[in-house]
Amino acid sequence: MRRLPLFLILSILVLLAATLKTPDVASANSGKHDDDSAAISYSGNWGYGPNSSRAYDASLSFTNQTGASASFNFVGSRITYIYAMAWNRGEVEVYIDGIFREKFSAYAPEIRWQVARTWRLPYGSHNIQIKAVGNGYIDLDAFHADIPYSPTGTVDNTPSSYVQYIGYTGSNGWTHASNFPEAYGGTVSYSRTGQDGVSFTFYGDRITYVYNKAFNRGRAAITIDGKDLGYIDLYSPTLQWQQSTTFDGLGWNIHTINISVTGQKGTSATDSFVDVDKLTITGGNSFVGVELRVDTIPITHAGKYSHRLWAGIERSDRAQEGEFVTAWFSVNLAPYQHDSAGTTIVYSGKFSQVGLMVTATGIRWFVYSEAKVECLRGTKYWGDIGCLGEVSDLVDDGYWHTVELVSTGQGYWLARVEGVE
The missing domain is CATH 2.60.120.260 (Galactose-binding domain-like)
Structure with a gap:
């Protein structure tokens, strides 16, 4: 006899009470954590579907009990909730570090697997909790700490x-x-x-x-x-x-x-x-967008800094010049004061910059510092004085581009480059 898929029976299923362990969970590392991970604690009555072939790792947990919740501790700068949408789905409340973030419906006319919502946070230890509001089922397929993402x-x-x-x-x-x-x-x-x-x-x-x-x-x-x-x-x-x-x-x-x-x-x-x-x-019309994490550098500036840069060199010269640096833009992060005359800046600490470098083949972001700097994944140390990112995206050679560096005030800088029409 053919076995009915899990979602075809959910609407008529009498949800069995599941006594799930709720351990004192330590913070998990970055990566994807399936719904049956020991790093996730459950409260209330949850069912477990181990044969959901289109779910992550072929399993998901579900409940229709109002107030039932799932909680996950993690270390990172973003958290992604992965779940399924379907016709029998209700509303979900999301709390991060005990603070309500949003409520949304997981309803869709048909089943849509591995739907994802991501929240960005200051880097550190955090907790996310999802809670069933009612009006149908909710489920947990996985949590993903620091989900990788494609640039432009x-x-x-x-x-x-x-x-x-x-x-x-x-x-x-x-x-x-x-x-x-x-x-x-x-x-x-x-x-x-x-x-x-x-x-x-x-x-x-x-x-x-x-x-x-x-x-x-x-x-x-x-x-x-x-x-x-x-x-x-x-x-x-x-x-x-x-x-x-x-x-x-x-x-x-x-x-x-x-x-x-x-x-x-x-x-x-x-x-x-x-x-x-x-x-x-x-x-x-942006060509590149990156997130710069500079937790080890004191953030003494706030706001948005913008500049225009000429991108690349003439195409006929590209083979000879390779990644010839034509322009760069950075923001100095070191504390400073003026000299007694008020005309010269005197840096009282280590010299630090965060910025973007335009080459013939694309954009590199960099963190330049005389102090120790933690390099992001995908970057490497640059002569023992900082971190240099890989080439990110192609830009239009021989055109102007607007470069922006935006401080979040939370240890992060956002950077983007836009072509000038």
Whole structure:
């Protein structure tokens, strides 16, 4: 006899009381922590679904008891709550460090797996708690401390291209084809199996989903940060390559888009395939956005600093010059005072800067300091005096760009570069 999927029986399930351990949990390290992790403590009656193949690590925990909660201690600068949306879902309250952050509904007309919401925080020890409000079920698939995210740019559909940022659910239903020269990079990923999906975490203000329309295409459901953004019908009587839909005004932040295969189609379509060709991330006309963590440097400045830089060198000279530095912009973070004449700045402590460097091939961010500096992942020590990031994104050679450095006042600086029209 065929076994019914978990979600098909949730609406008629009499939830069994589950006596779950609530240990005194120490703070967890960065990374993804499944719902059955010992780092998560539960309060109230929760059920456990160990055979949810499209959930992270094939399991999730669920409850419909008002006031039931799950709590997770972690160390990091951001926390992501991963869950499923469905027709029998109710409202969730989120508390971080005991402070109410928001309430939202997990309802969707169909099942959408591994939906994600991320909150950014000052680096340190924190606690997140999710609580059931009522009006249906809530679930916990996983918590992810310091989720990796893609910077601005273009990401191909293949899982190996940006494996840490892009993920496919229902892998048995997805085909990753490489024999389509009309598609971006010659590759396209597609599935016709309902509840399959792809999730992608990025940093920016705008994302463009690029797909291919055809006579056998169905409807894709779009979710960004847990918000239901409706459907895209990929049907067309003729084949149309690299069509696109853009979602903008998201706010310059970390976001997760979920593209779900609904298994639905219009009357003229011959099948219900949904495909992913590429994803393009921008922030308006921004080319790069990075987060600079400088916890070990005293923050003595606040506000936003902006400058214009000339990007790159002439293309004919690129091969000879390599990564020739044409411009850089930084903010000095060291405490200082003026001399007795009031004309010369005298630094009383170690000299420190945070800034951006424009090269022929892209943007590097850097932290320059005579004091010890903790380097971020993806960066390296720069001559024992600071940290130098890898090249982030291509910029337009031979054009002006606006560079901004923004202090959060919490040990963080945000940086972005925008092309000047």
